[in-house]
Amino acid sequence: MVGAVYATMKISFLIHNAYGIGGTITTTFNLAGALAERHDVEIVSALRHREHPHLVLDPRVRLRALVDLRKEADHPLHQRPAKVFPAAEYRHRQYSELTDQRIGEWLEALDTDVVIGTRPGLNVHIARQAPQRVLRVGQEHLTLDNHPPGLRTALRRAYRRLDVITTVTEADAAAYRRKMWLPGVHVEALPNSVPDPALSPADGTAKIVIAAGRLVPVKRYDLLIEAFAQVAAAFPDWQLRIYGKGEEEPRLRELIERLRLWNNVFLMGAATPMEAEWAKGSIGAAASDFEPFGMTIVEAMRCGLPVVSTDCPYGPGEIIQDGADGRLVPVKDADALASALLELVGDDERRRRMGRTALDNARRFAPGPVVAQAERLLEKALTTRTTGRRTTTLPDHRTSGALTGRGHAARDAAHAAAVGALRAIRKGR
Amino acid sequence: MTMHRDTHLRTHCAIDPDGRVTFRLPPGPALRPQLLLRLRPQKGRPETTLHLLDLEPGRAGGQLHAVLEPHPALDEGRWDLYLLPEPEAERQRLRPGLRDLRVLVDGHLRDRPSPVAVRVPYVTKDGFLALRAWRRTAHAEVRAIDVTEQALTVEARLHGAELHEGATVRLRLRGSDTVRDLRPRIDDDGRGFSFTAGPEDLTGSTAGPGRIWDAFVRPAADAPPVRIGRLLDDVADRKHxxxxxxxxxxxxxxxxxxxxxNDLAIEVTPAESPICPK
Incomplete structure (x- = not known):
């Protein structure tokens, strides 16, 4: 299918709040904007609290909201807890009978080829309420294993009614396949994309290590600072800059003081976009205990920085090639992190070589390849489903567990014969 | 959807080692667009100092370019940036795009002649693009500060002047005539120096609670004091x-x-009160 000219699809994204700031919003805007190159794309925001989005959206993508909190926060239905949006979902408190109703009505009337949910609760809405004529896609931006059991149970029941689940790592896709019984649901890893940088890449000469992310415990900036103490002791003219805000700030400040690192380690505050900041560094760093993807690792590499990261579940190990474009070290090990940083700080030639490799290797996360994969994935799912319906007498193969294996086989066989059928069929609509 | 109303005014800028700033704006309908720099006046005062730069179509993508040359040096202060679409048109304040300041990062490594002129493009608290400028006959750049239980030691380097035999570091109590002179250790090159201040230098009868010392160096016995601070990198707002x-x-x-x-000061507070660095 590579190189095929795809038919135009109508694609709707359903997102929690497109007007905020965050990784899911960024990556959804990136993907939607890139898909809009060839397709008809809209983003529907369940909630809205301000006039304009913080992040800039491609003008070809339409954006609208279902519940406008500026006018409807006091709506009587908004005071009653949501029933469709699962109670075990992290954001349940922000949802209500009003969102249940608005999302439900919108999905019922949906006139697109594809609807894509961007968080568990919205995926449940899509699974339960989107009509069967629409390809139902649920995106997992976190990870299955880290969801609370109650949420996993809710998802297990609902996700069987999806057509496609995308995860951001292979490891999480494997977890879905292994731990959820999802007959007929196609599970595939689709990494987040990072736009092509506008600035020239870093040249590896600056004596700065950079990390970025919210200052929260799981990011383990404490471990990074501890490790950097060894770097500063050996190379006093090197700096560590940490970008971001969060609850850990006072504790990190204290640690910097206790380790006497105030001339070398700086809490820089938040910076958006980060690109011009990465360009000032020579090494990226990440010390997380857990990282569903690792967007900042990709961002740093796309700016030409080798990245030293903990090899935590799930993202870093699928992004960094240890020894080639960065280093992977065991989690919670400050000494290992320090030695890996020192290797790169102390070897200018190796650092620059790895930076160039990082730049090359990270191109697979450019919007181009990621969007091409998304298109292939959606086209294939649409084709499979269309041909599946034509060649089977099952009323709904997705709920027919006993025939799952046969369903997969039949779908695969049908797919080979049916490439191209889609366009003809959908033109007739 | 409708884009941000201000999206078309997002301005990228890049600075080179000499302080030359290149601005890039998306093309617009204006026929004779100019970039206007305005030295921000004190509250309630009229604006006095403006610079105009022509915006010209660049090579790539039809973007508009304007170059702010290193000379003449800008007056010290904060400069706000506007697009002036036509000479008589209403000016529009610019939003920041990417600020490529990488060459500023190790700016302290180059010795500067007098006057020491520095510019750092930055983003204002309310989200606009602005330019921070310093212009000083001479400047002492802090490199490191060590704080122990007994004393604090500041390492710095003088730019735009040379240190002589009788050089002194002067701490001046803000809002008063009280000064403390300290003897610096001077490097052989007459540029690098360091000084140590102990509790006895910073407290005492004249310094009550909540006092602030501003730090200067006098390169020779009779020379005017030079402010000690930290200006020679990419950080426009360093306080926090x-x-x-x-x-x-x-x-x-x-x-x-x-x-x-970005000037160095030392705040003295009663020790039992909770310290808040803000």
Whole structure:
């Protein structure tokens, strides 16, 4: 299918709040904007609290909201807890009978080829309420294993009614396949994309290590600072800059003081976009205990920085090639992190070589390849489903567990014969 | 959807080692667009100093370019940036795009002649693009500050002047005539120096609670004082980024910090009160 000219699809994204700031919003805007190159794309925001989005959206993508909190926060239905949006979902408190109703009505009337949910609760809405004529896609931006059991149970029941689940790592896709019984649901890893940088890449000469992310415990900036103490002791003219805000700030400040690192380690505050900041560094760093993807690792590499990261579940190990474009070290090990940083700080030639490799290797996360994969994935799912319906007498193969294996086989066989059928069929609509 | 109303005014800028700033704006309908720099006046005062730069179509993508040459040096202060679509048209304030300031990062490594002129493009608290400028006959750049239980030691380097035999570091109590002179250790090159201040230099009868010492160096016995600060990198607002611990002794707590102008000061507070670096 590579190189095929795809038919135009109508694609709707359903997102929690497109007007905020965050990784899911960024990556959804990136993907939607890139898909809009060839397709008809809209983003529907369940909630809205301000006039304009913080992040800039491609003008070809339409954006609208279902519940406008500026006018409807006091709506009587908004005071009653949501029933469709699962109670075990992290954001349940922000949802209500009003969102249940608005999302439900919108999905019922949906006139697109594809609807894509961007968080568990919205995926449940899509699974339960989107009509069967629409390809139902649920995106997992976190990870299955880290969801609370109650949420996993809710998802297990609902996700069987999806057509496609995308995860951001292979490891999480494997977890879905292994731990959820999802007959007929196609599970595939689709990494987040990072736009092509506008600035020239870093040249590896600056004596700065950079990390970025919210200052929260799981990011383990404490471990990074501890490790950097060894770097500063050996190379006093090197700096560590940490970008971001969060609850850990006072504790990190204290640690910097206790380790006497105030001339070398700086809490820089938040910076958006980060690109011009990465360009000032020579090494990226990440010390997380857990990282569903690792967007900042990709961002740093796309700016030409080798990245030293903990090899935590799930993202870093699928992004960094240890020894080639960065280093992977065991989690919670400050000494290992320090030695890996020192290797790169102390070897200018190796650092620059790895930076160039990082730049090359990270191109697979450019919007181009990621969007091409998304298109292939959606086209294939649409084709499979269309041909599946034509060649089977099952009323709904997705709920027919006993025939799952046969369903997969039949779908695969049908797919080979049916490439191209889609366009003809959908033109007739 | 409708884009941000201001999206078309997002301005990228890049600075080179000489301080030359190149601005890039998306093309617009204006026929004779210019970039306007305005020295921000004090509250309630009229604006006095403006610079105009022509915006010209660049090579790539039809973007508009304007170049702010290193000379003449800008007056010290904060410069706001506007697009002036036509000479008589209403000016529109610019939003920041990417600021490529990488060459500023190790700016302290180059010795500067007098006058020392520095510019750093930055983003204002309310989200607009602006330019921070310093212009000083001479400048002493802090390199490191050590704080122990006994004293605080500042390492710095003089730019635009040379240190002589009788050089002194002068701490001046803000809002008063009280000064403390300290003897610096001077490097062989007559540029690098360091000084140590102990509790006895910072507290005492004249320095009550909540006092602030501003730090200067006098390169020779009769030379005018040169401000000690930290201007020669990419950080325009340093106060809450470069944060130091306090030296606590004799019931007082002395904490070095950078002012909103990135000058070095030492704040002395009663030790028992909770210290808040903000």
């Amino acid at each position: 980024v470069f944060v130091y611990p306090a030296l606590t002794a004799g019931g007082s707590s002395s904490r070095p910090y950078y002012t909103v102008d």
